[in-house]
Amino acid sequence: MKTTFGEYIRLLRNENELTLTQLAAKLNLDSANLSKIENGKRDFDEKRLPKLSKIFKLNLTELRNEYVTDQIGKHIYETNCTKQLLQVAEEKAEYRRKLNKTLQAQ
Numbered sequence: 001m002k003t004t005f006g007e008y009i010r011l012l013r014n015e016n017e018l019t020l021t022q023l024a025a026k027l028n029l030d031s032a033n034l035s036k037i038e039n040g041k042r043d044f045d046e047k048r049l050p051k052l053s054k055i056f057k058l059n060l061t062e063l064r065n066e067y068v069t070d071q072i073g074k075h076i077y078e079t080n081c082t083k084q085l086l087q088v089a090e091e092k093a094e095y096r097r098k099l100n101k102t103l104q105a106q
Helices: 005-015 020-026 031-038 046-056 060-079 083-105
Strands: none
Touching: 005 020, 005 031, 005 060, 020 031, 020 046, 046 060
């Protein structure tokens, strides 16, 4: 999805005809904090993902993937990563996967 996670939450909220205050209450947030999340001024707390998935009847794994990819994208943007740097990072991730498999096999 080509939106921020906050924009995604706003989209879900609007599609389900919830006010900012209503959704904030369901998430145990105040509406000012939820507004900041939707506007990209504050990050959503990952611990609230299960509650968010339940409210909107979403698959938790898919919702977590949206969240994680947004966090990675934000970090890439903020650190001005090049494609070359990202390629090296992916190679390191693959090395860690192999290392983990080796350790589990022992």
